[in-house]
Amino acid sequence: MDTVVKRLLREAGQTYAEETGIPLKDQPAALFKLLVLANLLSARISSDIAMAAAKELFEAGGGTARGMSKLTWQERVDALGRGHYVRYDESTSSRLGDMAEQVQDKYGGDLRRLPVEAERDVKHASKLLQEFPGIGPTGVDIFCREAQAMWPWLRPYIDGQAVKGAERLGLPTDTKKLASEVPDKDLARFAAALVRVARDKKLADSVKS
Structure with missing residues (x-):
């Protein structure tokens, strides 16, 4: 697994559902x-x-x-x-x-x-x-991005916001290549982390540094 991806999951790899206590x-x-x-x-x-x-x-x-x-x-x-x-x-x-x-x-x-x-x-x-x-x-993107943790048939669900985050980190923007960066079980966390990076330049800089 890429160093940036590891750092991303460590710093931001919590789904929005998990953060809400769901x-x-x-x-x-x-x-x-x-x-x-x-x-x-x-x-x-x-x-x-x-x-x-x-x-x-x-x-x-x-x-x-x-x-x-x-x-x-x-x-x-x-x-x-x-x-x-x-x-x-x-x-x-x-x-x-x-x-x-x-x-x-x-x-x-x-x-x-x-x-x-x-x-x-x-x-x-x-x-x-x-x-x-x-x-x-x-x-739909928000629901499916997180529901792929419980519903494997949705995987890989990488939406446009997640791709924006990947672009910001210099990761592949092709969804299949991007999804292959992590094991299937981590896809929901990975996608959520990418969305957080898309919305937060400071976080992106921290993950890249």
Whole structure:
């Protein structure tokens, strides 16, 4: 493994889910929490605020589809406010409620059914994920980039943001070559680290030095 890659994983190799306290496990609650996080991270807002807001929602009882839909609109707004996610709090509260209802209606509250529905095809999964309110192409990238830790059929999932990080570090920008830099089990951590580098020049300089 390249020295830069080793240093990158050491300094920044934590997924956004892990930093938010979401276990990367193929379980209904963990997958729903990851979907919530992808929704929050999709907005033009700092990742720290999005992760803080996610934690507040989970602590308020919104860590499952059923729990999220049981929260009132105002309870979701209040949780988002405690996480300082105030710019988009009202519209986001509505989207999260609608998303939770949809997860329950279509998947029985269990996103492990999504790979079955998608026949483990990445493009099909992308279309299904974009049926959720608040999840567009950016949200799909965030979700799949981290879900590849539990769903091997998504691998390698290296999105445009990760490629930008690779470019900044002088690593290959061809996604297959880039993915081959680490073992499959480390791909989610590697992709998250590359995204962090894409967003943080100081971190990139630290990894390169």
